[in-house]
Amino acid sequence: MxxxxxxxxxxxxxxxxxxxxxxxxxxxxxxxxxxxxxxxxxxxxxxxxxxxxxxxxxxxxxxxxxxxxxxxxxxxxxxxxxxxxxxxxxxxxxxKPPPPPEARGGKVSTLRMTSRQDLWRVCLKSPNATASIPEIEFEIGADSKRHIDSVYNHVAGAIFNLSQYVSSHTGMPNEDREKIAATVDQLSQLLDMQQPWTWVISDPDGMSEFKPSAGVEVTPL
Structure with missing residues (x-):
């Protein structure tokens, strides 16, 4: 080898x-x-x-x-x-082969986003994992699919999905539309790195990963 x-x-x-x-x-x-x-x-x-x-x-x-x-x-x-x-x-x-089911354990991976370079870390979000940004009480739910992308693209994808949702629901009440628009604005500001924020992956299977992983805090779920 x-x-x-x-x-x-x-x-x-x-x-x-x-x-x-x-x-x-x-x-x-x-x-x-x-x-x-x-x-x-x-x-x-x-x-x-x-x-x-x-x-x-x-x-x-x-x-x-x-x-x-x-x-x-x-x-x-x-x-x-x-x-x-x-x-x-x-x-x-x-x-990399996945660990056997009996060796897997839930974990929470927390990355403090402090510079633009952190946006380009690659985050593997496993099928049962959720991603959250506690500063704005925002969460990307589990959807039974594995997602491998930069943190930037994970957030940008959420912005796109929210915008598409509003566009396709023309009869949405103005109050709901304004709330979603406010969330889109908050997410966009996070990508501008106007201030530090936190990216948290909660994974019951423990299969999610970051690359590079330096500075990522991992705790049991």
């Missing part, structure tokens, strides 16, 4: 995962579809990068990297559920 590539504790200072929510979903979906065909194997980073370039419709690897705003290897390193190691001088990766 090769040598694991450790998480870089300074990665937050120099890396920014700045991909749209839709493109992140597309890439993660294709990546997991490829991996599911060989779920126990360590896959070559370079070859899978080329495969994804083709499957996602990019002209070449350079265009794929431009869309990622980083190399494919850097993208994989930013994902909490991916392990990378070097074998005979070449990078390989796999999806």
């Amino acid at each position: 090769g040598n694991p590539i450790p998480e870089n504790p300074g990665a937050l200072d120099g890396f920014k995962l700045d991909i749209s929510h839709q493109e992140m979903d597309r890439i993660i979906g294709e990546l997991e579809a490829i991996y599911q065909s060989q779920p126990t194997a360590w896959l070559p980073v370079e070859s899978i990068g080329m495969m994804l370039t083709h499957e996602l419709g990019y002209e070449d690897l350079d265009e794929f990297h431009d869309a990622l705003k980083c190399t494919f290897s850097q993208f994989l390193e930013s994902l909490p559920h991916i392990e990378i190691q070097e074998v005979d001088g070449k990078e390989k990766f796999r999806v």
